[in-house]
Amino acid sequence: MGTVLVLIDHADGRIRKPALELLTMARRLGTPIAVVLGAGSSAAEVADAASEYGAATVYVADAPEFADYLVVPHADAVAQIARTTDPTAILITSSPEGKEIAARLAVRLSAGLITDAVNLEADDNGPLAIQSVFAATYAVASRVTQGTPVITVKPNAAVPEPAATTCRIEHVAVEFSPAATGTKVVSRTPRTTSGRPELTEAAIVISGGRGVGGPEGFKVVEDLADALGAAVGASRAAVDAGWYPHANQVGQTGKQVSPQLYLAAGISGAIQHRAGMQTSKVIMAVNKDPEAPIFDLADYGVVGDLFTVLPELTDQIVARET
Structure with a gap:
């Protein structure tokens, strides 16, 4: 060789x-x-x-x-x-x-x-x-x-x-x-850091979509991400609505991620989103709609309210760490 x-x-x-x-x-x-x-x-x-x-x-x-x-x-x-x-x-x-x-x-x-x-x-x-x-x-x-x-x-x-x-x-x-x-860099703006891993490099990504209901809905997503040491992602629908920064968008027109674990909360699973996370090793979905397309791709799925499921999961993880 x-x-x-x-x-x-x-x-x-x-x-x-x-x-x-x-x-x-x-x-x-x-x-x-x-x-x-x-x-x-x-x-x-x-x-x-x-x-x-x-x-x-x-x-x-x-x-x-x-x-x-x-x-x-x-x-x-x-x-x-x-x-x-x-x-x-x-x-x-x-x-x-x-x-x-x-x-x-x-x-x-x-x-x-x-x-x-x-x-x-x-x-x-x-x-x-x-x-x-x-x-x-x-x-x-x-x-x-x-x-x-x-x-x-x-x-x-x-x-x-x-x-x-x-x-x-x-x-x-x-x-x-x-x-x-031919193309010169004329200025740089330091990126605001959250203390979380870089989205494209993170081993675990927790993403929120339209189902979070608004900017404040991302708190349960962030709490779970922080408990797991994960990065936070968002669907295009959430980003377009102004609920989360574009830098965190996962999908065809956002960033492509391939973590060990990808958890989609309140994301229906449109093909544009799947294109950005389909190579994740393990995919978990939380959605109230049992017919959501994301369940066709998920390895594990929970049909339920993300505002109930995610906080309970966060509490369980924190309890096990302490």
């Missing part, structure tokens, strides 16, 4: 959980080599974390372009490193930014691209990427047949498993293309 290039996602000087998942999955396919871009003074710390999860080599590149411009500098760097290392596959987190980097990278390398994989398997003819499609009705196994496979993997596709190794850090000077400075 050859090497597998992994683009490391990091923030605030720390490696992010989806990157650890990628390194874990990369070990199934070969020897992971990590790429850390724009980490600044935190590069060594991020590289050390990557080595704890099996990265044998960490390529580090730092330049103002990574922070001052959008995704093209990252595509330039990964393409340059890929041409010198000739990996058997390139893995990138399946986020909006990650998928754009992957698409540009595939074009530059004249390679095939697979997005939103939920699992990876080793095969003699190249890595197999498993995708979940049509409301999780089918699992599709895909393989790139031309060039180096570029694959984006959804967060929570694997449980990070440490495999500490001694890594070699190699600093790279990137030659940026003229397109790298």
Whole structure:
């Protein structure tokens, strides 16, 4: 088996959980080599974390372009490193930014691209990427047949498993293309944090929909989420009504999540919402309507009033923790 290039996602000087998942999955396919871009003074710390999860080599590149411009500098760097290392596959987190980097990278390398994989398997003819499609009705196994496979993997596709190794850090000077400075970041606004996990990375997501009845109805959703250490999501109907921020919307026009547990409270289960959470490992639904489409997708369902069921569940969880 050859090497597998992994683009490391990091923030605030720390490696992010989806990157650890990628390194874990990369070990199934070969020897992971990590790429850390724009980490600044935190590069060594991020590289050390990557080595704890099996990265044998960490390529580090730092330049103002990574922070001052959008995704093209990252595509330039990964393409340059890929041409010198000739990996058997390139893995990138399946986020909006990650998928754009992957698409540009595939074009530059004249390679095939697979997005939103939920699992990876080793095969003699190249890595197999498993995708979940049509409301999780089918699992599709895909393989790139031309060039180096570029694959984006959804967060929570694997449980990070440490495999500490001694890594070699190699600093790279990137030659940026003229397109790298085409779109500049002119300002940044710090995101308001709730103290809860990032929605797309959370192992547990509790979402509320039209059934919560209004903004105040999300309190029972938030209380349960806080008891479980979960993220809070919302359906498009709740977001469009102004009951919850758009940043928390789960669905086709919102964020796609794939947690270990997804609980839908007061959500009917329209196809637009299912498109954003159908790859969750376990799905639970709470709804007063026994005919709600969400029950067709759910592993566990409770027909009942969410304002009764959720507080009781929260109380049970808190009691068990104390």
